[in-house]
Amino acid sequence: MRKLMLILLMLSTLMLSACSILEKANNSLEYVNQATEHINRLSTFAEQAPQMIKDAATNPEAKQKLENQLNDFKKEIEQFNLINAPSIAKDIHQQLVDKNKVLLQEINKVVENGHLALDKLQNSQIITTINDITSLINRINNLGL
Template sequence: MKKTYIAFFLASGMLLSGCSALEGVNNTLNYATEASEYANDATAFGKEVPDLAKRAVNDEQAAQELETKLEEMKVNIEEFNELEAPEIGADLHQQVVNQNNRAMEGIDLYLENIEGGKLNSEALKNNQAFQSLQEITSIIEQIKNLGN
């Protein structure tokens, strides 16, 4: 009887550890997918918004569109920063979070300028938001490889 219990507990332990490993792989793949989607959003934002920002200096409708896109990107950044990275990708995730924080500062500066009616070409030149988001793409490429 004792042997049966021991065998049962050993088999249960092995089964649970196998499930845990499979769950870890699934979490890594899910994270890589989320990171890839975020990279696509950040890349599109980085390509589209600089021209929109230039137009927004003299065009109220462009300024409103810019404000909307900036707010949306802030939400995307916050959501990505809150993702739980798998252990294998924790360092890369932290690098993206650091770049995101720099981008967030730039986005906040834009929003302050828009809301204060102070959006001008100088505000555009001194903003790191776009550069930070473009730098994220190379880090995300490394994260995508975690899923392979």
């Protein structure tokens, strides 16, 4: 009877450990997906931005769309920075947060009181900062998952 109880106790412990490991792996995978999605959206914007800026210079609707997109990015970046990254991704997440803060500062320089200043956007470092952020994608994908 004692042996049976001991075996059951050991099996229970192993099952709990396995569940914990699976939960950590799932959290890490979820973080990788969130970070990749965030970076991909920024990358797409960086690719489209030159044409969007050009269109915004002559089309008020295009300017409004660009302004809205930058305001949406501000909210998205702030939300992403609040993510509680798993321990395996703490360092890379902190780098992303730091670069996101720089990007937020750049966006705030070109969007004053909610309104886009095109001349400031054309001379900003937003695209360069986004490219710095997208350079982290390989490290995120190589977190060992």
